[in-house]
Amino acid sequence: MRTDPVPSHTGCVTDPTSRALKLLSLLGHRPVWPGPVLAAELGVTPRTLRRDVDRLRNLGYTVDAEPGQGGGYALRRGQALPALSLDEDEALAVNVALAAAAGYLTDAHAGQRALAKIDAVLPPAARARAQETRAATDLSGAGMAVDSAILAACADGTRRRRRLRFSYVDRRGRHSERWVEPHQVSCRGQVWYLAAYDVAREAWRSFRLDRMAEVRVGDWVFRRRPDAAEALERTLDPVPLEAYEHEVVLHVRCPIESAPDFMTWDGAILRELEPGLCEYVTGTDDPEEAASWLTGIEYEFTVIENPEVREALAELGERLLRAAGGARREV
Structure with a gap:
């Protein structure tokens, strides 16, 4: 991963290689960039922009160009990009997000390892700023820790619409086995929840991830139920006293x-x-x-x-x- 070079006082990046990385990063942020807008973003002339686009093409990247009104430059999707390019503000945002995420995961060391890898490739000024920000920010109470494997399984089942099986302990301490159709994973207050349709009970339920165990993503693909939107709204209602x-x-x-x-x-x-x-x-x-x-x-x-x-x-x-x-x- 690299961080973008510091622009000159005129707002342009003068080094061609650094400018090519900046261009590649910008092309990845939007489906289509109008030529004049992209040139202004880089602080170069349209002619220099065309040369930079050709430089990317020579490196093996497919950059489509559509002339005329409504056209522009577009990076064809599905291509392998080089090491992630972040500017100093983006690197700081990633640092803070990872530090906060460590409070939500039982394996807090995973976030710390990721932070160490990011710190290792940051320029000295950006690294010092990120470390000072983390030191000055108290994120210890960010939330109740959740097993990253359980969170990933719930998100995977929700994304691919696969039924989940898991063991669950309710607020009364009662154990049960659940078979559900997951629809949404959310964090409310300091707790992670899974909103799902309980197949055995034929009802919508909200499950706390910290009370789940042995979560397994099945092969059964389900269709989104007609009342899903209304049911998900109800699961956000607070628990009555x-x-x-x-x-x-x-x-x-x-x-x-x-x-x-x-x-x-x-x-x-x-x-x-x-x-x-x-x-x-x-x-x-x-x-x-x-x-x-x-x-x-x-x-x-x-x-x-x-x-x-x-x-x-x-x-x-x-x-x-x-x-x-x-x-x-x-x-």
């Missing part, structure tokens, strides 16, 4: 406009009781899990409901206090 085993009610000491975004996710209720005091209502199936994420709330809060969550939070507090050697901070 009554679906959870435990309702959790907190009083949080913060202005409602400063409340964390997650307090409005997945059907939760957030309302202002008085200036500086909010009531937050949500649900959970696991009091210990709820106690864990409640410690991430940066404001003072009181658990109003329920007793199981309050007890789990107290036990977690005692564990943390023991971990700190029993030390209590003076107030």
